[in-house]
Amino acid sequence: MPTMKSKVMLVDDHAMLRHGMAMLIDLEPDMEVVAEAGDGDEALAMLKSGPPPDIVLMDVSLKTLSGFEVIRSLHNLIPNLPVLVVSMHDEGAYAQRALRGGARGYVMKQEPGDVLVTAIREVLAGNVYLSKQMQARMLNRVAGGGSQSEPLINSLTPSEFEVLHLIGAGHSSQEIAKLLSRSIKTIETHRFNIRSKLNLKDGADLIRYATQWSAEER
Amino acid sequence: MPTMKSKVMLVDDHAMLRHGMAMLIDLEPDMEVVAEAGDGDEALAMLKSGPPPDIVLMDVSLKTLSGFEVIRSLHNLIPNLPVLVVSMHDEGAYAQRALRGGARGYVMKQEPGDVLVTAIREVLAGNVYLSKQMQARMLNRVAGGGSQSEPLINSLTPSEFEVLHLIGAGHSSQEIAKLLSRSIKTIETHRFNIRSKLNLKDGADLIRYATQWSAEER
DNA sequence: GCATAAAACCAGGGTTTCCCCAATATACTG
């Protein structure tokens, strides 16, 4: 009988990346991928119906729900299930948000594959994993004394952040309202507040900012 | 002596995804990854110094240079080197630009791994590869059936083009009307017609297109 | 528990943009 492997669940809307990560993980003798989901809803459904994995790897840049929302729902469902966030965003604000939201680690897609398995082992061992780059960013953020150069994006509330993300994904206020089951008026207020906080002069500016942010290029 | 494998070069700033794609490719008996680059400059430097691969897989969402720029430079360097674009953007505009820029295929990261190797074989065989989803999108974009895809941007009239440019510069309809000494209604009609001709679904799409376009100061 | 503050939610009313439509103007063609 072989040693018990750690069961990993992948949540990412890029199937190609899921495949790649699954291979990296399955090559390791002490872990294996037992489930894959393309979005947050699918992930939550799997966790409700099937046996829970030992760890969840999740991209926070999902199509529909914000990954942060998913982390929260997931915590309500299975409180002690560790979550490792795999993101393409190298900004401290994302990592900070993820960790505050209950994630236990944060790695970037820019990093090589061995970082991933290291991070998984660390998180499974009960530690918090942050890449060196991200540690440096977080330190700057904390050591900055809260005085200057605090990115404006950090002043956004979770809802505002989620709306920004969906704007960046190309959705209208109407669509966002339906996706989040809120009144259009609420979404419009969020838009207004986001623009105020980020000092964006009009809607077109907001579109540009959101697009830039959510795709890091596009 | 083994059969000659096709030499693949990867260009993507996400090392983790590169690793994953490399594994998928190296599993195939008829292809292997011989080079990896994290950005466009690195890729061009490798191509200048070393032996050329048989095909280049490239993400167009690179940090420094736009992927489209890289494709162009690459074509100047080695004219017949086939390029397969691997993108996370599912918008027809991207695929269209990539193909017009000389790419021979376009696959999305949302698609499963076997699509990737299929696409590689197709492109190496001299064909153009487009996923089914993308084919449908492209068909919607191209008026009239068939071969030559006349750049949609060329169908814009001088006035429309001027308006597009000013939108890209961040101006509102109101501002553009004053700048050009026209009624706001005229500018609004131009906006509407531009969107129709370019198949852009809403105002936000227009903002994105205009911004992107004028950023390339063509 | 209670007070306070922050966040989330939404309505009303003005402004801008969308969308369809049409009149005039310019160009090109047989």
Add this chain to the structure above:
DNA sequence: CAGTATATTGGGGAAACCCTGGTTTTATGC
């Protein structure tokens, strides 16, 4: 020149967006 195609110009109603203001919900400190 007449006829047709394309460009430019805008009107009117609908939809989306901007902004103010206010209520409910949630988190936090005492």
